[in-house]
Amino acid sequence: MSAVIETKKLTKYYGKARGIIDVDLTVNEGEIFGFIGPNGAGKSTTIRALLNLIYKTSGEARIFGLDCEKDKVKILEDVGYLPGEVFYYDNMRAIDLLRYSASFYKKDCTRKIEELADILQLDLNKKIEDMSLGNKKKVGIIQGLLHSPRLIILDEPTSGLDPLMQKTFFDLIRRENARGATVLFSSHILSEVQRICDRVAIIRDGRIVKTQKISELKQDAYKRVSFTVKPDGGKPAGISVEGAQNVEVQGDTVSFIFKGDVNALLRALCGYPLANIDIAEPALEEIFMHYYAN
Amino acid sequence: MNIYLFELKSQLKSFLIWTASLIAVYLVFMTGMFDVLMESKDAFEKAVAGFPPAFSAAFGLHLDKLFTFGGFYAFVFTYIALVGAIMAVSLSVAVFSREKRSKCGDFLLTKPVGRGTVYLSKLLAVLTLLAAANVLFILVSAISCSGSAAAGTELGRVVWAAAALFFTQLVFMGVGIAYAVFAGKVRAVSGVATAFGFGGFILSALRRLLEKEAVRFIAPLDYFSTAAVFETGGYEAKYAVTAAAVTVICLMLSYIRFTGSDAPAL
Numbered sequence: 001m002s003a004v005i006e007t008k009k010l011t012k013y014y015g016k017a018r019g020i021i022d023v024d025l026t027v028n029e030g031e032i033f034g035f036i037g038p039n040g041a042g043k044s045t046t047i048r049a050l051l052n053l054i055y056k057t058s059g060e061a062r063i064f065g066l067d068c069e070k071d072k073v074k075i076l077e078d079v080g081y082l083p084g085e086v087f088y089y090d091n092m093r094a095i096d097l098l099r100y101s102a103s104f105y106k107k108d109c110t111r112k113i114e115e116l117a118d119i120l121q122l123d124l125n126k127k128i129e130d131m132s133l134g135n136k137k138k139v140g141i142i143q144g145l146l147h148s149p150r151l152i153i154l155d156e157p158t159s160g161l162d163p164l165m166q167k168t169f170f171d172l173i174r175r176e177n178a179r180g181a182t183v184l185f186s187s188h189i190l191s192e193v194q195r196i197c198d199r200v201a202i203i204r205d206g207r208i209v210k211t212q213k214i215s216e217l218k219q220d221a222y223k224r225v226s227f228t229v230k231p232d233g234g235k236p237a238g239i240s241v242e243g244a245q246n247v248e249v250q251g252d253t254v255s256f257i258f259k260g261d262v263n264a265l266l267r268a269l270c271g272y273p274l275a276n277i278d279i280a281e282p283a284l285e286e287i288f289m290h291y292y293a294n
Numbered sequence: 295m296n297i298y299l300f301e302l303k304s305q306l307k308s309f310l311i312w313t314a315s316l317i318a319v320y321l322v323f324m325t326g327m328f329d330v331l332m333e334s335k336d337a338f339e340k341a342v343a344g345f346p347p348a349f350s351a352a353f354g355l356h357l358d359k360l361f362t363f364g365g366f367y368a369f370v371f372t373y374i375a376l377v378g379a380i381m382a383v384s385l386s387v388a389v390f391s392r393e394k395r396s397k398c399g400d401f402l403l404t405k406p407v408g409r410g411t412v413y414l415s416k417l418l419a420v421l422t423l424l425a426a427a428n429v430l431f432i433l434v435s436a437i438s439c440s441g442s443a444a445a446g447t448e449l450g451r452v453v454w455a456a457a458a459l460f461f462t463q464l465v466f467m468g469v470g471i472a473y474a475v476f477a478g479k480v481r482a483v484s485g486v487a488t489a490f491g492f493g494g495f496i497l498s499a500l501r502r503l504l505e506k507e508a509v510r511f512i513a514p515l516d517y518f519s520t521a522a523v524f525e526t527g528g529y530e531a532k533y534a535v536t537a538a539a540v541t542v543i544c545l546m547l548s549y550i551r552f553t554g555s556d557a558p559a560l
Binding site for chain 1: 296300304392395396397398399400401403404405406407408554556557559
């Protein structure tokens, strides 16, 4: 599997202020790659360096094996970009903006524009400035996808879209992915990333903390366990099993976080007259907080 | 090419209004007021003689030359150049700050086109509009000078004098582009253009008041003197070179900044 995006020790400083430091990232062809971190962690800086909107301080950034600065024009022929906030020229109808956008690519995008507008239920003859935030976002989605790019870069893409339209958007991204497009999906909304991505990189304070498959990330992490004993079983004092942390006892209920041998956990739990038990997959948020915990 | 055509189309209305204004100002003064002025020469001389000398100097009223076609042309040109300067800055700032004002720089800069190409396409669009306006202006000047008012005036000198507008506009274009590229925010194009135009006018008035030639080097509306064209047949080389230097430096600095700086995050 060849790498569509590859950065090596990519670093960007804004004067003395930290942007990103030594970011190593590999996004393989055909995958939907999540890029998560809170605001200010360096997600947008990484993306803007990849798109050559900003110039790197040091390191290497390559897309399709080409240098992001030297070969920018060649790279951008096959890249679609949707920023978090969409702004367009004043006084333009959506169709005029999209035709202008299409004029930069060496292909006829008319059919794709119509098809996407149909899926997203967007009136292309309306002036963009008269549109709602959600509809402006739809214009952004169409302009990012109209040339059927090989790489789609999404930077916090769902803000402004209602839940129904978010579903349509994710379906659209999956369809583009099935067509062969690679997707870099940056977000601080972890459920979004969990919903659509194959792998994820977590960025913190400008550095990549971890890159892992979503499934591995969840397996690798803690489980949240909560059990309640029967009223006649006496008050539980807690639990003693290797891997249990943060044990809390409230009346008949014991809650704790567990990472270890699940067989040992089950053996320990068998010692209690259980009325109820809940062993939950941790939410990505919890995993995420684990990486962010100081 | 698409950026060039997009900019031309976006500025078409503004271009038509400015060009019509320039030609209207020229025709009103040169074909209308000049004849009236010549007919009321004595009364006008008495009125101007009552003005404070500084006032007459600041507004370019030189009675010894005013009653000749070339002299009157030079007087009128002060105001035509002012309108032309505002027009040049307005077009330049509008074209070069379009993405900054609309916050859509990311849209354009993530298209498969180099920043150098974006800059040159925009520059070419502004140059095309200014050239088109000046072709019309020179044509109108040439046609109107065949009338009685300009009897005895060499056509070549009229054309050359009218071309001073284009060269003056090039200087203001350079300044306007540099402003648009270097300014952090550009809010109202018309306000910026008017400020630069009147700034130039004040520098010219200052030059006339102080009567110091050195001040002329910082008075861009006076780099190309139509009075000199009617007297000698050409522009004064040292000021023409200054104009070229100012324009080239502005364009070079703005090109370096435009192509080499980080696009601002929204």
